[in-house]
């Protein structure tokens with residue numbers, strides 16, 4: 139069996155019981171180093187781990203797909219929840235396996251941000267730039283989210299479309315300078331938060347950061 143499992147935003151409190159159960163019974167666990175670190179205490183002593191890097195991920199995934207086809211239980215661990223900004227890796231896993239695989243949801247960094255920043259998902263759209271390929275359609279979509287008076291929760295792209303680049307792009311495209319923005323770093327770990335107006339965002343942040351742009355007129359105040 140092979141499962142793709144979301145392991146939460148970083149700390150142990152936010153890993154689901156099901157993820158722990160799967161990981162602690164696995165023959166093989168695969169993931170990027172940062173994500174493997176989150177779950178290392180749950181590994182059996184004889185579980186084999188495979189570290190993915192962007193360069194070697196395709197060949198590593200082919201290798202682990204062979205182990206899965208030999209009958210081993212393989213868990214591919216994902217940051218947060220697979221279903222937000224995780225599908226490019228999921229697609230690579232499925233391509234290597236030759237079939238669809240089961241996904242197990244986790245707690246996303248976007249959910250932690252929503253809780254810290256008190257944001258209602260109903261009034262919010264989610265967008266990731268953390269992807270390979272052309273991000274132009276996603277940039278356009280972000281403009282339309284804000285023009286539709288919705289909050290945007292945004293995963294930047296390290297390191298060529300980070301929060302300050304996103305702010306600059308939006309201002310160049312006529313978005314109101316007074317949108318309230320928050321950039322959260324290292325949620326659930328050594329957290330920090332920058333808050334200010336869109337026009338004032340020119341700081342650098344690490345790759346473990348997620349951004350909120352609030353709509354100008356909160357729907358709740360229109361009731």
Ligand SMILES: C[S@@+](CC[C@H](N)C(=O)[O-])C[C@H]1O[C@@H](n2cnc3c(N)ncnc32)[C@H](O)[C@@H]1O
Pocket residue numbers: 147148216217218219220221222223224245246247248268293294296322323324325326327345346347348
């Ligand atoms: C490939 S995306 C995966 C997102 C993940 N699937 C999720 O649901 O949180 C990785 C990006 O998510 C954001 N991220 C993940 N965990 C985070 C955390 N604990 N604090 C802030 N941002 C985080 C960062 O922008 C990071 O570069």
